Amino acid sequence: MNRTHLEFSDRNKAKIQAAGFAFAGVIGVAIVDRISIGLIQIKEDTYGLPFLIGVLFFLLSAIFLYSLLRKTAMVAEKAQATLAACQREEKEELQLFNFALDNSADAIYWFTFDTRFFYVNDAACKMLGYSKEELLQMKLCEIDPNSDLNGRAFLEEVKERGFVCFESIQIRKDGSRFPASVSTNYFCNGTHEFICAFGRDITEQKEKEKIIIEQNRALKHSLEDKEALIKEIHHRVKNNLEVISSLLQMQNRRETDRHVKDALSKSQSRIFAIALVHEMLYKNSGLATIDMKQHLERLSEAMMELYDPNERIAVHVEADNVSLSMDNAVLVALIVHELFLNAIKHAFKGDGRGEIRIFIHHAEDGSILFGVRDNGVGFDPKTTDMTNTLGCQLINSITEFQLNGTIEVVNDNGFCCTIRFRPNEQGSK
Template sequence: MSSMKRHYSEKLIKKYFLNNKYIAIKFSLFYLIIALVATIFINKLFFDPESDINNGNVISFNFIFLFLFFTVIVLFLILNYLQNVITKIDKSYKDLKNKEEERLMPYEFALNNSFDQIFWFTTDAKIVYLNDAACNMLGYKKEELLGKYLEVVDPNFDRQKAIDIMYKIRNTPNFILETTQKKKNGEIFSAEVSGHGFIHRGQEYTCTFSKDISQRQEINKKITNMNLELQKSLDEKEILLKEVHHRVKNNMEIISSLLAMQLRRAKDDEIKYILKQSMSRINTMALVHEFLYLGENLAYINLRDYIIRLVQDIKELYISQNTDLTVDLHIDKLIFSTNRCIQIGMILHELCVNALKYAFKEDRENLLCIHIKDLEENIHVKIRDNGDGIKDINSLYKSESIGMQLIHSIVEDQLDGTIEFINNNGLECNIIFSKKEENY
């Protein structure tokens, strides 16, 4: 029962005496009571009731009482005003604090739910803030790291190095560092740290963002190993392909050598010419494989280099030393596949051989023009000699010779292009086909 009374008394004291809401009334009443007690005590102590001037004492007491009463009223008004002002200030402060907390809530949520560790350091590398991700990743509680130094979580730094790195982070734009960090259980993991400096309330700080890159490093290591294996496999395949091109070239040279043996034994001039043409055609195809074997690229060939070499070989095979021949070459920079180079090479071979056979003579200056232009979407091949031309130009479109049939077959069936023969101070052939190669 007594405990219940005591509890009830405490509630009354807290409600009426410790409540700041009525502090002006309570303080005024308390002041009035103390003042009255003091006045009565002083009056009895210093004034005699049996004295002749007792009437004057009463007047003085009444005056003091009125003075105290008005003083209490003034004090109450002042305290009540101050209480209202303080209440408004307190309310404004709480409203501002609540608004600030609401404004900062998304940022605090983002910081604590970030996957990256976020630290605030002082200039001497003391930890003054860390987010939940840092605690979870390192295995510490916040209070275990607050006030500690960088070297607690990063064993790569001592006291001086930690101070130096803080200075470097603050003075280095886009600072990034790969390091290692140590968990509470002693486990070491790789981390990537970025950071910058800032000033808060006149104090310099360093903010760092750290992420665990152990998994990324492991993936990079696997990718590197895979790339090494792929490169090794690619190198082996390149060697194999080069060997294939080398063997194809050698086999074609063997066939050409066999034809050369037959050429030396042949008596008939027409058979000799046919054998020589066959050797030249085989050499045209073998030359492509030679370029692929000797070149760095196993899929594509520089057309200009190939044509220059091809024309030189044709001249050496068909032109005597007494024949004066000038070759005018204008070839745009074009890179073609093996198949396309063989197609163009075979066309040029047949047209050049025809010009060497029918247009050029030993007693005159001979000219062979080979122009190949890149028309963005199409390729234009023009071959012209300065011979006498041909009277029946239409005969070239229905010729039964192997060379002409081969030219028409490649241009129309394989390149899906057009071919035109005209007399232009000699015979001129214009071929146009698409630059884009079809995939078969």
């Protein structure tokens, strides 16, 4: 039962008691008057009887009035005690409410639609440097000069949406400015409309963000420097390999033995296959992986210039969107080089014309399939030793021990060698 209900009940009881007392008094006066008149008419000589009746009536009225007033006093005393208990309860609740507001970490300030402050808590006073009395005499524009916040349109927006959050720059009493995060809520109490705002000084947060931004910028510069350094390293490795290739070429020109010249040419093209990986790494924007389609196309073009300058052989590269780490790309390039070289030298007889296809694909199980096939004469396993040559030994060694892969050879309408392996490095995909 609340305080208003108790006051209404006590007022009704008092009205009923007052009406009862007035009604009893009127009835009593009327009865006495009638009895007195009747007795006077019956016995005119009994002059003392009306007086006696009147005295008796007043005594009874006094007793009734005393009882009625006593009961009224008891009711009033009970109502007063109940009212005092309700007031104490409301006071305790108000103290808890004020304690919660004043000890909030956020500044809380209410203002009316004319932007005058209606309520502020202790946190708001501490954040802004004003006393409560000072703030309650001020307007929002004096602590937050943002014109958008002080306009009617913003207040109507808060009223329509019910809740609006934003960041702003607020001014303390000493004139210093600080960034604040503010959330506003619309509140209506009968005919009075308020905006309840919760503010927080985010200076420390902004400083941390600034530090993080500076650290990220420094990290980005450091990463760019490292990338430039790594690219420079790849560039120098590529140049050094080209120097070695040039030395082999010079030696090749001086040699007269056909077998030595052939061995030097093979070594030169193998070195080029490795150097090409480093060239693509320093030329590409990313340093983690090599685009194998582009790499194999470059490799096949260079080998055709070296071994088939007359362009008798048609070369096709069939490749999915496969990217490999530098280590895997070098190993794949070396195997493709040996298979491609073998096809150029041994697959085609007569006029030497034919077709070579280099392929690399993703398999359904996540592994990589790559290899070389041609439409040449193939080979006779009875007369050809596939394990005795350096190239074949290189292919078997790389596949088994470095790629942990398998080799599949098909000798039908030409020669096809397929290698399957599963990339195990983070940079491959």
